[in-house]
Structures are given as C-alpha cells and as structure tokens.
Amino acid sequence: TDMGQGAHTVLPQIAADALGLPVDWVSCDVPDTALVPDSGPTVASRTTMILGSVMERCAESLKKRFFEFVSQSKNICTDHLRIFGGDVFSGEVLVDSFATLANECLRERGPLTVMERYQLPSWIKWDADKHEGDAYPCFSWSADVVEVSVDSQTFEVTVDKFTTAVDVGKAINPNLLLGNIEGGQLQALGWALMEDSPYKNGRPVCDRLQTYIIPTIKDTPEWHTMIVEEPFSYGPRGAKGVGELPVDGGAPAIANAIENALGVRITEIPITAEKLLRKQLSIASTDNNQLSIGC
Known part of the structure; x- marks a missing residue:
C-alpha cells in the first residue's frame, strides 16, 4: 500500500528497468488487499526492498516468457534478444517494436501473467x-x-543545520529519495521540539493544528544530505528500505546539540523552552546558585 512513500513511482521504475522499457509504459494498480496474495504489512520500511524484489523477479520472468514467444514466432535465439528504447533487437538487428510484438503475443497467447515470491x-x-x-x-x-x-533569554531552540548520511543500498529514484529523507528530518525536528500529545480524561488535548504544533517551511534548516550506496544483494538493484530512517536520529541529535550548548541533558521530547527553563532552575536550585537568564 502506498501511504505517501512513493511506491507507485518506484515499483514501476524497477519493473521498467528490468524489462528494458520506458517507465511511462508501466503502470502500477492500487491493489485491493482482499483480492491479491498476502504480501505482509506495509511496515519496517520494507516495501521497496521486499515488493521491489518481487516486482523485479516478476518483470524478468515476464520478459523471459515474452522472449520465448518472439523466439518461436520469428525463429530467433532467445539469448540474442534484448529490449531497448521501446524496440526489440536480436543482437544489433531490429526485430520490431515492442508494442507490435506485444500485441501479436496478446492475440496468440492472451495476457501473460506471472507470480513470484x-x-x-x-x-x-x-x-x-x-x-x-x-x-x-x-x-x-x-x-x-x-x-x-x-536563545539565552527565551530558551527558544533553532535548528540551523542538519547533516545526514544514509545508507540506502541503491537509490532507485534519487529525487524521491531526497524528498523522503529531508521530509523525514523535518518530521524529526517537529517531534524533537514542537509536537506534544498530552491526554486529559482519555482524550487528546491537542486535537487540531491550532494546538498540535508542527514545523513549517520557515522552520526548515540548512540541509546537507549524503546518499551512501552499499548494495544489498537481495534487494532490487541492491536497494534497501529508507522510509522511517530519517525520523529516527533527529531527536537524539538535537537533544545532544542542546546539551552541548547549555550543559543541560533533556531526556523527554518535545524539548520546549519551558522544559529547558525548568531544568536550568532545578540545576540552579540544587547548586544553591541563582539562575541568570540573560547573558
């Protein structure tokens, strides 16, 4: 299920790459989970790696069956067949367009279907x-x-720069990947500094955007994102999952940075100005020192 992670973009890319076809020739239907085989839940950042691998295997099996048809109908060795730019070649010799041959295959054999695990x-x-x-x-x-x-007077925290290195195995769609990473990091910023979910009498207190504060474009820091590619042999083209990863490290990193700035260790998020002030007052009271708010 695509919940915004870009599966309906990445999965057709994987299939198109395996088939040798333009990506806009491949469509990805929204499945009815009551009608398709159980592929497990959409969790653990597994969609690209698991379903992408299955998609790659399906595409390769489909291409093999298609080549068998072309080989028999045109008397050409399957080992020499390849698809490039929407055409089918035997070595360097053009056989015909993929569309023409696919229509011939459809008329003679009906739709080709494959299933892989x-x-x-x-x-x-x-x-x-x-x-x-x-x-x-x-x-x-x-x-x-x-x-x-x-801010030494208000204890307001501003994230100025966010640098991250992410091992993704192989970037299937680099632009989509960067959006995933930087969007997740902005979520991490909100999680660390703004987003609170108190409950009263079993009901959430912050039940609207007026009270549940999230970061906006004005809160976006300077991004420095490094894509590390160490391919995983059991992923499609070596790809691994990255969906949740950008959210995980932001809050601890922000908490550590605040500790380096103030000498105050906060172990509960969101890290608000009020919590920082209370922590400073607590430290000052313990040390029998008067807190100086300003510089």
Missing part, C-alpha cells in the same frame, strides 16, 4: 507459518549531525 537470503531463518525466527534480512543505517542555536 520474495526469496530470503539462505542465512536468514524465518518460519512464515509460526512467525518465528529472524524477520529482518538486512538493516539500513544513518548518521545525523545537527547544529542548533539556543
């Missing part, structure tokens, strides 16, 4: 029936460095 690495032991074992064949990694400014 994700193949776990041999070293991963997972019992799908009992849901026991190691469910994660690989992990993605990231490192975050944040620079902040803290």
Whole structure:
C-alpha cells in the first residue's frame, strides 16, 4: 500500500528497468488487499526492498516468457534478444517494436501473467507459518549531525543545520529519495521540539493544528544530505528500505546539540523552552546558585 512513500513511482521504475522499457509504459494498480496474495504489512520500511524484489523477479520472468514467444514466432535465439528504447533487437538487428510484438503475443497467447515470491537470503531463518525466527534480512543505517542555536533569554531552540548520511543500498529514484529523507528530518525536528500529545480524561488535548504544533517551511534548516550506496544483494538493484530512517536520529541529535550548548541533558521530547527553563532552575536550585537568564 502506498501511504505517501512513493511506491507507485518506484515499483514501476524497477519493473521498467528490468524489462528494458520506458517507465511511462508501466503502470502500477492500487491493489485491493482482499483480492491479491498476502504480501505482509506495509511496515519496517520494507516495501521497496521486499515488493521491489518481487516486482523485479516478476518483470524478468515476464520478459523471459515474452522472449520465448518472439523466439518461436520469428525463429530467433532467445539469448540474442534484448529490449531497448521501446524496440526489440536480436543482437544489433531490429526485430520490431515492442508494442507490435506485444500485441501479436496478446492475440496468440492472451495476457501473460506471472507470480513470484520474495526469496530470503539462505542465512536468514524465518518460519512464515509460526512467525518465528529472524524477520529482518538486512538493516539500513544513518548518521545525523545537527547544529542548533539556543536563545539565552527565551530558551527558544533553532535548528540551523542538519547533516545526514544514509545508507540506502541503491537509490532507485534519487529525487524521491531526497524528498523522503529531508521530509523525514523535518518530521524529526517537529517531534524533537514542537509536537506534544498530552491526554486529559482519555482524550487528546491537542486535537487540531491550532494546538498540535508542527514545523513549517520557515522552520526548515540548512540541509546537507549524503546518499551512501552499499548494495544489498537481495534487494532490487541492491536497494534497501529508507522510509522511517530519517525520523529516527533527529531527536537524539538535537537533544545532544542542546546539551552541548547549555550543559543541560533533556531526556523527554518535545524539548520546549519551558522544559529547558525548568531544568536550568532545578540545576540552579540544587547548586544553591541563582539562575541568570540573560547573558
């Protein structure tokens, strides 16, 4: 299920790349989960790696069956066939357009359908029936460095610069990936400094955007994003998941930066000006020193 992570862009790209066709020739239907095989939940940043791998295998199987038809109908060895730019070639010789041959195949054999399953690495032991074992064949990694400014009078925190390095295996769509990473980092900023979810009598107090504060474009810091590509052999073209990763490291990095600036350790988010002031007052009271708010 595409919940905004870009699966309906990335999955057709993977299929198009495996088939050798332009990406705009490939469409990705929105599946009805009641009608399609159970592929597991949309969790753990697994869509690109797991479903992308299945999509790649399906595309390669589909291309193999298509080449078998072309080979039989045109008396050409399948080993010499390839698809490039919307045409089918035997070596360097043009056979015909893909569209023409696909229509011939459709008329003679009907629609070609394939079904594939994700193949776990041999070293991963997972019992799908009992849901026991190691469910994660690989992990993605990231490192975050944040620079902040803290107003010494109001204790307002501003994130000035956000630097991150993310190991994605292989970037299928670099522009989409950067949007995913920087959007996730902005979520992390809001999570760390603004977004609070207090409850009263079992109901959320901040139940609207007037009271549940989230970052806007004006809160966006200077981004420095580094894409690290260490391909994973069981992912499509080496890709791994990255969906949730950009959100994970931001809050700890911001908390560490604030501690470096003020010498105050905050272990609860959001880190608001009020919490910083109370922490400073608590430290001052413990040390029997008077707190100086200004510089």
